[in-house]
Every structure is written in structure tokens, then in C-alpha cells.
Amino acid sequence: MADPISSRLRPGVTSSAAAEGGRALPRWHYLVAVAAGAANTLSFAPTPHGGWLEIAIFAFFYLWLTRTTGWKSAALTGFGFGFGNLVTGVWWLYVSMHDYGGMAAPLAGAALVLFSLYLAIYPGLAAGVWSFCAGHASNGRADPRPQLPFAPTWHGAFAFASAWAIGEWLRGYVFTGFPWLSSGYAQVDGPLAGFAPIAGVYGVGWMLALVAALIVQALLHARAARGSGNGAGNNGSKAKANSTRSETARALAPALVAVALIVAGLLLPLVQWTVPANAPLTVRLLQGNVKQDMKFEEAGVIAAIDEYQRMITERRADLVVTPETAIPVLVQAVPPSFAQAIRQFSDSTGTSILFGAIGGDVTPEGRVVNYTNSLFGITPNSGTLYRYDKHHLVPFGEFVPYGFRWFVDLMKIPLGDFARGAVVQKPFFVHNQAVAVDICYEDIFGEEIAASIRDTDTPPGVLVNSTNLAWFGNTIALDQHLQIARMRTLETGRPMLRATNTGTTAAIDAHGNVIARMPPFTIGSIEAHVQGMTGRTPYVSAGNNTVLAVSVLLLAFGFAFGPGLRRRNGQA
Incomplete structure (x- = not known):
């Protein structure tokens, strides 16, 4: 039968090259x-x-x-x-x-x-x-x-x-x-x-x-x-x-x-x-718009802590979430005034709070080791501080790959090596709703998000991502990351809450629809009502x-x- 496509030599392919079976494009x-x-x-x-x-x-x-x-x-x-x-x-x-x-x-x-x-x-x-x-x-x-x-x-x-x-x-x-x-x-x-x-x-x-x-x-x-x-x-x-x-x-x-x-x-x-489970939650997602070049300077740290204290205690919600490292200090060094203010606010209003800070372990000699990029959670009328440590670290941002220290030294960024958290960590509870949290870059790994639902005793019904994309300015990275978060909701059948430093702060329902969104590079918060879900999608069960x-x-x-x-x- 005749070949369905023309067998004429293509432009640029010589007869001799064709006869020899060589590449001549x-x-x-x-x-x-x-x-x-x-x-x-x-x-x-x-x-x-x-x-x-x-x-x-x-x-x-x-x-x-x-x-x-x-x-x-x-x-x-x-x-x-x-x-x-x-x-x-x-x-x-x-x-x-x-x-x-x-x-x-x-x-x-x-x-x-x-x-x-x-x-x-x-x-x-x-x-x-x-x-x-x-x-x-x-x-x-x-x-x-x-x-x-x-x-x-x-x-x-x-x-x-x-x-x-x-x-x-x-x-x-x-x-x-x-x-x-x-x-x-x-x-x-x-x-x-x-x-x-x-x-x-x-x-x-x-x-x-x-x-x-x-x-x-x-x-x-x-x-x-x-x-x-x-x-x-x-x-x-x-x-x-x-x-x-x-x-x-x-x-x-x-x-x-x-x-x-x-x-x-x-x-x-x-x-x-997936199907609805538990009562809907009222959530507030904060966006401080802290300039990246000020984030870790002393004046910027003090201003950020004061600003986030004000925003957290502004009004009650079932859950308030700050961006990644919104409090850019070691958790042991958080000012007592900040800690007391948000604890009192949580206990008096019934508000659960997730805030980003630097984690670390203190040795008996008083040295801080095993620094982590972490989220800490406060539950009303509970003396226990929830902690989630980022597992999937960013190369060149949170750890230096072997042999690339010279490359990091070319940049004027105080980068170091963070310790990794466990692959699957316990969820944070808001009332009786389990919430799975992750930090920034982690939500681009769908298999790991699926594992956080599949491999826990109490499968979470809501996803939370706390991030800081200020490193990338006013670029398409912000919209691309939001699109990635929407894919996670489609894969898992669960809503996603995103609190970011500069944008894009948003609430996404279990069907991938953005139900609330804050303009980038503005200071403030958005409020949304989200419904937790239960059940497994085929992807959550089998992953990749x-x-x-x-x-x-x-x-x-x-x-x-x-x-x-x-x-x-x-x-x-």
C-alpha cells in the first residue's frame, strides 16, 4: 500500500545523506x-x-x-x-x-x-x-x-x-x-x-x-x-x-x-x-508586602513583627494564616509582647493561628542547631505549640548542593543549610478540622501533598500553603504558582488556602476555583469561608x-x- 505521506526528500536533505541514513535537517x-x-x-x-x-x-x-x-x-x-x-x-x-x-x-x-x-x-x-x-x-x-x-x-x-x-x-x-x-x-x-x-x-x-x-x-x-x-x-x-x-x-x-x-x-x-466534612471554616489570609531587601534587616524585622501582630489581632476568624517567615526570627527570639498578644487574642476569640518563623533546637549548652523553615500553630486555650518543618528544601535557597558553594558566594544573600522536616507530619487542627500545611516550594510536588493526606491517621480536609515569592518581584512567577496550587486542589479534591508575602494570596475551593484573591503588592488580608472535604481521589490513593x-x-x-x-x- 502506498505510504500515506509524501516521500519526497525534504529541503536540506541531500540524496547522499539520505542514502547513508545520516541526519541532515x-x-x-x-x-x-x-x-x-x-x-x-x-x-x-x-x-x-x-x-x-x-x-x-x-x-x-x-x-x-x-x-x-x-x-x-x-x-x-x-x-x-x-x-x-x-x-x-x-x-x-x-x-x-x-x-x-x-x-x-x-x-x-x-x-x-x-x-x-x-x-x-x-x-x-x-x-x-x-x-x-x-x-x-x-x-x-x-x-x-x-x-x-x-x-x-x-x-x-x-x-x-x-x-x-x-x-x-x-x-x-x-x-x-x-x-x-x-x-x-x-x-x-x-x-x-x-x-x-x-x-x-x-x-x-x-x-x-x-x-x-x-x-x-x-x-x-x-x-x-x-x-x-x-x-x-x-x-x-x-x-x-x-x-x-x-x-x-x-x-x-x-x-x-x-x-x-x-x-x-x-x-x-x-x-x-470527595464530599464535605465538618462545619465550614472562616479564614483570614494575611499579606504583609514586606520588601525582600528589608526582610532580614533589624528595622525591617521589627516593622514586620509589629505589622503582623496588628493584622493577626485585627478581627477573629476560625483560622488566621501568615506568609512564610512572616516573623523572620528564631521562634525562641520572638518578642514576648508579640507572643502574649496573639496568645491572648487566640484564647479570647477562639481563633487558631498559623505563623511562619525560623525553627531551631537548643542544645544543653545553649547553642541553636538544626535551623528549619517552619510554621507554628496556636490553638485556643491550649498550651501546646504546633510545629511544621519544611521538608522539600529549595536548592541554593535553603541548602547548598555539594560543590556549589562558590555559586552561592556570588550572591549577596545570607543563605545557609536548613534541616529537613519529616516527609509526612501531623496535621494542624482547627476545631475538629484537620489541616495539612506546607511551605512555598513544597506545593509544586503533588505526590508529597497526596502523601500528607494518604499516610496520616487523620486525613486533612483543607490544605494551607504559606509562601514568600518576593524574591521574584512582579513577574509571572506569582500567577504560575497560583495555577500550581489550583492543580493541587483538583488532584486532592480539597480546598487550598495561600498566604503570601507579596502575592498571590488567595483561597481556592475543592474544584480549583479561586473564591477570594488579594491584589499583589498590597498590605492587608482576605476573608473567606472554606468547606473541608473527606474522601480520596484516585490520585491521592495511588499518587504518580x-x-x-x-x-x-x-x-x-x-x-x-x-x-x-x-x-x-x-x-x-
């Missing part, structure tokens, strides 16, 4: 991949409903991969796409290093580029693995007809989805992980968000890649059908008419599956994975195991049978 092919990755940044917050745009961009990305001539060019194309996406999506790291860290602009820019190049390894790896497991690269053997583009197939589509999901998971796991801008986050307001409670953000990314690949598969077969139809009309060939019908059928099947997956994603939010197991099995199948299917179908 023009350089602009990879520049286009970088540009597509940069465009994909527009899919994420603050773009509204960017999930639809992301589907279109991923379809183009997959189409661009089908133009590659082997695993090396596929990997380089994926690397370019990833670099374009990440260097434009996390450029705000430059602000933290240069504007607040005092690092020279060329060095800060170089550090951003090098970090993005490292992160781009994972999408490059995913594209290379796809090339093998889809039969695109003949598992490294020279292809007798390398000049032919790859004809998208079913096993190629599933291989792309699986390789992409595993690549994103590795990026979020290796070297403590950096899963920021995982593709599933752009779907929070998109058509595939309904899959989040089933398989998490990586599962949403898996669905995104599959839908995009199926769209390309359908479009290319539809184009082939039109080409066959034109030939059939000219020659009156019955064989070509049959070929046209066959190609039309081949186009229709993946198109219907892609549409069905999108419809399923739109309808799945109607499923109630579902998408990883499915992806590994499908890739193993593709690796074992992809090349044989490719040769049988006469595809390149």
Missing part, C-alpha cells in the same frame, strides 16, 4: 522548535484558558518531531522545544539572582540559560525515547529509506504520551526535582483538567501529549485522503478510490478518540471524588504510580514491537 528546524517552546509559555498563567492553546502547540510539536530523521534529531528537537519553554517560563529566576541576590547581570543571565539547558535535557530525552519506541529510529539501525517522514501511528501516539510523562516526572524528581511548568498545569482551566484527580499533573500531561499526537495522526491521514481522492478523480482508478476510503477511515478513528478524550476531560469534573506504570508498559511494548510494525506497514 536544516538548522532552522531546531530554531522553530525553540520558538514553539517559547510560544508554549503563553499557555500557562496568566493566560486565561491557555489549555486550548497548549493542545495546538503540542500538536505542532509532535508534527515537527515527525519530520526528524532519527533519534538524534528527535532528541535535539525535543531539547530545543524544552529550552524555549523553560528559559522563557522561568526567567524570573534572573530577578532573584540579579535584583535581590546582587549577582552581576551577565552571570545571572548565564546561570538562567545553563539551568534551562539542563532542564531541557528531559524533554529531549522524552523525544529520543519516543523515536525508539515508536519505531521511528529503527532502534538505532540505519534505515533504508531515511528520507521518508515518519507516518504517525497508534503506537507512536501512545509512545509520545508515555515518554513525555516519564520525562516530566524525571524533571520533577532528579536532584530534588524542578517540576515547574509541567505541561499539565496549563490545563487547570483547559479541557483536560478533569483527569487531574485520576492521575495528577503528569497524567494530565500524558493525556495532552496523546490528544496532540492523535490530532496530527488524523490530520496527516486526512491530507493523504485528499491527495488520493484527487488522483482517483483524474485516473478513475478503483484502487485509488479504495485507498481514499481507507485513508479517510484512518483519519476518522484518531480524530474521534481525541474528541472523546477532550469531552471526557470536560465532563469528569462532574464526578464527586498510575501514570508511571502505564507509561513504562506502553514504552516497553513500543520498544519491542514498534520497529516490526513500522517495517510491516512500509513506514519510515
